[in-house]
Amino acid sequence: xxxxxxxxxxxxxxxxxxxxxxxQDETFELxxxxxxxxxxxxxxxxxxxxxxxxxxxxxxxxxxxxxxxDKSTDAYVAAIDLAVxxxxxxxxxxxxxxEPAIFKAQDLYPNVKFVLxxxxxxxxxxxxxxxxxxxxxxxxxxxxxxxxxxxxxVKDGFTNLGFMGGMxxxxxxxxxxxxxxxxxxxxxxxxxxxxLKYKYLGGFGPSADYQTxxxxxxxxxxxxxxxxxxxxxxxxxxxxxxxNGKVIGVDIDQKGESTTVITSALKGLGISVxxxxxxxxxxxxxxxxxxxxxxxxxGVSLPNDFSRFTTFNKAAYDAIFAKLVANTxxxxxxxxxxxxxxSASELPVTNVTVExxx
Amino acid sequence: xxxxxxYFLVQQTMFYSIxxxxxxxxxxxxxxxxxxxxxxxxxxxxxxxxxxxxxxxxQSSMSGQWLLVLSMLIxxxxxxxxxxxHAFASINMxxxxxxxxxxxNLFAPAFAIFTARMLIGxxxxxxxxxxxxxxxxxxxxxxILGDLLFKNTYITTFVGFAILAVATIVLYKTRFGxxxxxxxxxxxxxxxxxxxxxKMRYIxxxxxxxxxxxxxxxxxxxxxxxxDGQVGGYGFLALxxxxxxxxxxxxxxxxxxxxGLMKTISAAYxxxxxxxxxxxxxxxxxxMPYLATIIxxxxxxxxxxxxxxxxxxxxxxxx
Numbered sequence: 090x091x092x093x094x095x096x097x098x099x100x101x102x103x104x105x106x107x108x109x110x111x112x113q114d115e116t117f118e119l120x121x122x123x124x125x126x127x128x129x130x131x132x133x134x135x136x137x138x139x140x141x142x143x144x145x146x147x148x149x150x151x152x153x154x155x156x157x158x159d160k161s162t163d164a165y166v167a168a169i170d171l172a173v174x175x176x177x178x179x180x181x182x183x184x185x186x187x188e189p190a191i192f193k194a195q196d197l198y199p200n201v202k203f204v205l206x207x208x209x210x211x212x213x214x215x216x217x218x219x220x221x222x223x224x225x226x227x228x229x230x231x232x233x234x235x236x237x238x239x240x241x242x243v244k245d246g247f248t249n250l251g252f253m254g255g256m257x258x259x260x261x262x263x264x265x266x267x268x269x270x271x272x273x274x275x276x277x278x279x280x281x282x283x284x285l286k287y288k289y290l291g292g293f294g295p296s297a298d299y300q301t302x303x304x305x306x307x308x309x310x311x312x313x314x315x316x317x318x319x320x321x322x323x324x325x326x327x328x329x330x331x332x333n334g335k336v337i338g339v340d341i342d343q344k345g346e347s348t349t350v351i352t353s354a355l356k357g358l359g360i361s362v363x364x365x366x367x368x369x370x371x372x373x374x375x376x377x378x379x380x381x382x383x384x385x386x387x388g389v390s391l392p393n394d395f396s397r398f399t400t401f402n403k404a405a406y407d408a409i410f411a412k413l414v415a416n417t418x419x420x421x422x423x424x425x426x427x428x429x430x431x432s433a434s435e436l437p438v439t440n441v442t443v444e445x446x447x
Numbered sequence: 448x449x450x451x452x453x454y455f456l457v458q459q460t461m462f463y464s465i466x467x468x469x470x471x472x473x474x475x476x477x478x479x480x481x482x483x484x485x486x487x488x489x490x491x492x493x494x495x496x497x498x499x500x501x502x503x504x505x506q507s508s509m510s511g512q513w514l515l516v517l518s519m520l521i522x523x524x525x526x527x528x529x530x531x532x533h534a535f536a537s538i539n540m541x542x543x544x545x546x547x548x549x550x551x552n553l554f555a556p557a558f559a560i561f562t563a564r565m566l567i568g569x570x571x572x573x574x575x576x577x578x579x580x581x582x583x584x585x586x587x588x589x590x591i592l593g594d595l596l597f598k599n600t601y602i603t604t605f606v607g608f609a610i611l612a613v614a615t616i617v618l619y620k621t622r623f624g625x626x627x628x629x630x631x632x633x634x635x636x637x638x639x640x641x642x643x644x645x646k647m648r649y650i651x652x653x654x655x656x657x658x659x660x661x662x663x664x665x666x667x668x669x670x671x672x673x674x675d676g677q678v679g680g681y682g683f684l685a686l687x688x689x690x691x692x693x694x695x696x697x698x699x700x701x702x703x704x705x706x707g708l709m710k711t712i713s714a715a716y717x718x719x720x721x722x723x724x725x726x727x728x729x730x731x732x733x734x735m736p737y738l739a740t741i742i743x744x745x746x747x748x749x750x751x752x753x754x755x756x757x758x759x760x761x762x763x764x765x766x
Contacts, residue, residue, distance in 0.1 A: 127570055129564070129568070129569035129570050129571065291729075291733075294675060294679070295670065295671035295674075296670070296671075296679050297462055297463055297666065297681075297710070297714075298710065298713070299714070300462070300669070300670035300671065301459050301670075302715060304455075304459060304715075305455075305714075305717065305718025306717070308455050308718060309718040309719075311718075320571070320671075320673065320675050323672045324670055324671045326671075327576065327669065327672050330672070331576075331579055346672055346673065347672050446717045446729070
């Protein structure tokens, strides 16, 4: 028994000796914590991760991502604790789900900087909003790029359109509202009337249900669906392939995922994370600020490839893009956002019949 | 509702019903031999993952039906390999079959995601769908039946029906089928009559693995362009179909189509004006297939025909 104990102690000591220095050496200066997605979700988390990785590799800075154990504020805070323990100086948190976690963490770790994408720190009940000097909150003007996508589709000759959002979360709602208004703007410009089906699917993963639903829409005459739904968009693409339909992708350029994708509503996630890190290392981190990145700073755009459109082209895109940037006739500031109306059916439209499906 | 909408709905129903049918028939082989297989979900994931990964690698050099057939064989093979672990644990080690099945259900998605990340850097395995058959020559011109079965279809649909036909014959018309059923009802009696119970159970579980693996591929191909390490609970749905179908091939067919139709309607109603005009909330439509199952099972469970020895490790000394 005694021998066994000694053996155990020796082994433990050896184990500790082997582990301890390794733990101290391994620090990661830049960290990203994922929300419900993963760093390769071809969407939100991936975009942010690519920006962080690019900067870190260019400047040879250590970096790492953390995946919380579940999607709760406690798990997010625990992941932040772990990242800080591992030596993180800047932590990127993509997604509004991080709002309450950052609300806590900004006080817990005043020396650590946080880049919160798509959110503003709040206490979890939307009663207390507060941003400290170590938090930079970034929003994207999804409604502007949704507008561009809708405008492009109608200008290309589509008259029967659809919108499928993953869930009614703020960013997806902004995409949808912008899409409806862009469709309306183009239809009014051309003097035509168009129809639009509008629906939140209830999930962000591929599923036979979403394929069936999209297939039914295409069968019923819908020509193009804007799928702001992450992986569920792949099911919409599968339906489009089988039913001669078209799809507008989201977040990153999805044209490689299916030949039916005519364009994608891009968010400059990577660029904004990259820029935030550049600012940090230059000593002017924009702490305490909350910005909304739109067309005027290339925060959102359509990809620079118009080959899958029939009539819409780069010249037409540049024209509408310039109009948005210049805010001609208040075109940009007139776009209604998620906070302006409560349902897509309340959007002020003249030339589009919106059918909201609950 | 026009006739073409009806045809479209039936074609769409196949995307749900055929994989459910194949996987439930797989479950039937296993349970009829006396081994409960709740690992169907995990095996589906494994089959879909390995075969779609194969497709992802091969599609630059080949496409069309031959690639699909090859992928189907690979899906069945990888399902069989995974189910071997379940067979070993529950037959040789006499382990609790539910726990061993759960272990595979936990293992498969983790394996798929981990391996995909290691090999291609991302979790999603993308693939090109070049397998859809818009019109089957000659057969599609048959009135009604042609529209229902031979338009906008996949060879997997016919494979599914073939598996059903084979299962019906094997189970009821062959010596092997009788022995398999005996092992699930009263293995001691079968043993006394000279049947090798262990061998029969191994065969039952391995067939179920092959069919579940195949079912995973059959489910994913028509409905997405990227596999994400999950099959959305269809393995468990197939278990429900198996129970609903009272462990009998023809009833399983009926149950699979009942489920498929319910799922189709609940997903497709937004595109069908009359159903949409009813104004029923989408939650009700989504609940329908499950609600119907609960109701039907409540009324039929008294006559449940589960194999009597399913779930029990074989103990030769027990009487």
